[in-house]
Amino acid sequence: MEASSRGNVYVKQNGHWVIASGGYDAGGGVLDSARERGSAIGTTENYNERMVSIQIVLDKNKMQLLPLPFLRNIQGTGQQRKTNESVSSALEKLQFEEYANQYRQFMYCLEFYRLLIKHKCHRLSGTVQKHVCNMLEQMTSTAISLELFVPSLRQTLRDVHDCLRDKEQEMIGSKAMRRKHQDMVSNCLVRVSNFQYTQKEEDGTLSLMDLPKECLINILKKLEKPRDIINVALTCSTLEVIAMDTEVWESMCFHHFNDKEICDYVGHMELYSVNWVEVFKFCLKKSKVLKTCYGDELVVCNNCRGVCWRRVGHDCISNEVLPSFTALSPADFLNLLNL
Secondary structure, eight states: OOOOOSSSEEEEETTEEEEEEOOOOTTTSHHHHHHHHHTTTSSHHHHHHHHHHHHHHHHHHTGGGSOOOOBOOOBSSGGGOBOOOOHHHHHHHTTHHHHTTSTTTHHHHHHHHHHHHHHHGGGOOHHHHHHHHHHHHHHHHHHHHHTOSHHHHHHHHHHHHHHHHHTGGGSSSOHHHHHHHHHHHHHHHHHHHTOOOOOOOOOSSOOGGGSOHHHHHHHHHTOOOHHHHHHHHTTOHHHHHHHTOHHHHHHHHHHHSOHHHHHHHHTTSOGGGOOHHHHHHHHHHHHOOOOOOOSSOEEEETTTOOEEETTTOOOOSOTTSOOOEEEEOHHHHHHHSOO
């Protein structure tokens, strides 16, 4: 049996590491649904066997016919990590054109394109400029149709538009091509600026406010940015009370800051008397950095030193070693490319 790194949990079988759960999810959550059904099987052993068999079937029927997105030949480690691939070649091998329009990879690709234009626009070939503008146009259509990611997309389009305008003379290509790219981004910005969310019709089904308080708290605890929680609190008095619940802000603190940063402020307090909103303000003032999480992200395989999408995975050549990864932020991936 071949080893694979398409999942997050592994078991060793016949001397090789194989997937036990999680995995490639391009088929709309096939493995996720199987994992939920697996809880009804009975034992962990039966569940693992079921997941391994599902993975093998998917490999035979779907995966082996299509090459997984993968970037090889990464040289160096840490800040010195580099590749000799050009930008266009790297984006093609990692299939950015496909994954940029999927909701798990959307935010990662969007941030990468923003950084690429903002910091490297004067070094981009006409092919890469065209790719970025075309992808932003497609992502605009995707965001509007899904009614997701609109605020982030709007801000990215503004940054890209300003950069293309201010650094027009530094960019490679003819004046007509540069103006064409500016017009494409400008049109996308107009579409996003004119976007309005569809109001939910009263159809008798459950709405957010019909959920119990415990469910609403758990939903808010999944939000990553404090600004999102504040926006929720501004909608109505009921959600304002829930948004200011101590559980929500305690979760926010431990998501963005480590234990030492938090203990510096709350170490002398009783746990029941901690004001977690104040703790968050204190830690933010001290660190000035918030973590950014993505539904999916690029990672470096620590065994074969290749780059792949975490949730999509790759066929690792190191069969005997437990798969492990190092995350690449959009800025890290940009620094890795040959520019």
